[in-house]
Amino acid sequence: MKEARSSSAPKQKGIQSVEVGWEILHYLSESPAPASLTAIGSALGMSPSKAFFYVTSFLRMGLVTKDDDALYRLGPSALNLGLAALAQVDAVDEARRAMARIRSSVSQSIHLAVWGSAGPTVVHRLPAVDWQLEVRLGAVFSPLTATGRSLMVSFPDAAVKKIIREELARAKPSDPWNSFTLEKALRIFEEDRHRGISRGFGSVDVGASSLAAPVRDQSGNAVAAVTISGGKDTFDTSYDGPIAKALLAGVHSIGR
Numbered sequence: 001m002k003e004a005r006s007s008s009a010p011k012q013k014g015i016q017s018v019e020v021g022w023e024i025l026h027y028l029s030e031s032p033a034p035a036s037l038t039a040i041g042s043a044l045g046m047s048p049s050k051a052f053f054y055v056t057s058f059l060r061m062g063l064v065t066k067d068d069d070a071l072y073r074l075g076p077s078a079l080n081l082g083l084a085a086l087a088q089v090d091a092v093d094e095a096r097r098a099m100a101r102i103r104s105s106v107s108q109s110i111h112l113a114v115w116g117s118a119g120p121t122v123v124h125r126l127p128a129v130d131w132q133l134e135v136r137l138g139a140v141f142s143p144l145t146a147t148g149r150s151l152m153v154s155f156p157d158a159a160v161k162k163i164i165r166e167e168l169a170r171a172k173p174s175d176p177w178n179s180f181t182l183e184k185a186l187r188i189f190e191e192d193r194h195r196g197i198s199r200g201f202g203s204v205d206v207g208a209s210s211l212a213a214p215v216r217d218q219s220g221n222a223v224a225a226v227t228i229s230g231g232k233d234t235f236d237t238s239y240d241g242p243i244a245k246a247l248l249a250g251v252h253s254i255g256r
Contacts, residue, residue: 020054025078027040034067035071035073037072058075062075063081064078091254095224098215098253099124099250105246106228106243107128108235108243109125109229110228110229111125111126112215119140120141120142120145120147120151121138121141123137124137143163144185146200146210147198147210149198150192150213150222151222152222154216154221161182164185165182176201195239196213197211197213197239200229200237209232209237210229210235212226212228215254216254226250226251228246230243
């Protein structure tokens with residue numbers, strides 16, 4: 001007769017070095033500033049020399065970067081992992097399917113962005129065959145682009161004003177909003193919020209035009225933005241044109 005299996009099954013054996021490595025990555029993800037080997041070791045109860053072997057491997061893999069002061073932070077591979085995970089979230093996954101439906105109506109470049117720690121960040125894209133504007137995954141846009149403004153439509157007014165003021169303060173001479181007053185930028189944003197669609201200024205590429213619209217969750221909050229871009233000479237930016245209609249139909253179909 002077989003013995004009854006214990007109700008508390010033994011914990012499955014794992015690879016300890018992987019778990020230790022994860023603790024280092026988790027510490028760096030929570031750290032408000034780049035950290036030294038001493039700080040990492042102290043926080044995790046290990047010697048700096050032990051931490052060094054882990055971060056050396058992470059440097060090779062791009063999961064960690066080191067600056068000139070020998071301080072460490074998460075690297076581009078960690079960002080790509082986060083973006084890949086984010087792309088699998090339900091609302092974002094639905095937005096990706098909506099992009100495919102939009103593509104059946106327009107042959108322009110389409111990308112999906114969310115508001116990441118650095119601002120509007122591209123998490124998915126469908127490049128156009130006949131348009132050379134290459135928007136890479138992980139690209140970060142200004143909050144004043146069509147993409148950025150669409151992502152901010154659910155932000156509190158005070159937060160929007162603060163973000164726009166800071167962005168205007170660091171505007172470069174080449175930025176199309178370089179001469180905008182705060183009042184003008186806020187007025188454009190409110191018009192976008194009212195229309196449910198944003199028109200680009202050609203800031204990603206001087207030869208480009210774009211339209212963006214927010215992707216909303218079941219609570220009505222904007223969780224992502226879909227942007228269609230194309231050559232300025234052939235791209236119809238009118239709010240009642242075929243591109244705008246295809247974009248709005250696509251994002252409005254999400255969750256329905």
